[in-house]
Amino acid sequence: MTKLATARRSGAITTEEVLIILCHSVNEVLNNAGNPGVEYSPMVQKINKTCLRPDIGCFVLFDGGFSGLVIINFTAESAMEIYRSYLLSMGMPENELALFHTADEVGNVMGEIMNQIVGDFTNKIRHQLKTSITQSQPKMMAINKQVQISVNTTLDQPQSRRVTFNTAQNNIFYLELSMDKTEFIKLHDFDEAELENPDDILASTKRQTNQPSSDSSSNTQHDDLMNDLGI
DSSP: OBOOOOOOOSSEEOHHHHHHHHHHHHHHHHHHTTOTTOEEOSOOEEESOEEEOSSEEEEEEEEESSOEEEEEEEOHHHHHHHHHHHHHHTTOOGGGSOSSTTSHHHHHHHHHHHHHHHHHHHHHHHHHSSOOEEEOOOEEEEOSSOEEEOOSSOOSSOEEEEEEEEOTTSOEEEEEEEEOOOOEEOSSOOOOOOBOOHHHHHHHHHHHHHSOOHHHHHHHHHHHHHHHTTO
16 A cells, blocks of 8 residues: 655645645656656746747646646656666666657657656545546657647636756756646545555455465365275
8 A cells, every 4th residue: 555645734735735746746656667766856936837848848638626737848868768767677678779869669658657647646636635637648749949838728827836856867857737726625634545556456466366265275175085085
């Protein structure tokens, strides 16, 4: 069982606390994807607009309990480091890896990682804030100039934030979040849910599968008795 990364225990949870949950999702997914050591800055920037920036930009829209947009902008160096570490951790031979960040394979892998990050984020939001949001399919682009991105819905007083991340090799990428200005106010205390780790579920299922059933044990004892009797 994996304990949720918790937001600050205050009377109200605001944009900054939601951003913390998203940052934890980035760290956890990248760590599981063979990229330990990723850290984010303790300082967050307030920005007026969200943009896709060179060299690789990816964005996902979400809607539901509140609406917003998540963007991650990777430099070529950070994208290639994350891409290579991910595939090498899965046993991919190094000579089969793409050499440039503009390769379609790099974009596909980074898009899949982005999908996992936002999926983990929406799951945490559902368990921790007791509300539900759904995500769109990630869009990943290798670009050489800045492209402004906005949410295709009317946000209620949109707020935008940017956080700087550093990889284990000190390459940089940026996370941008734009969402409704909203507060989640706790009406009463409740037990915080725990997220089940998929690896634990698979291991438990495997143990149950490998454990001999009582019926098979009884059949084995019956066969031994018949053999002893010469039947």
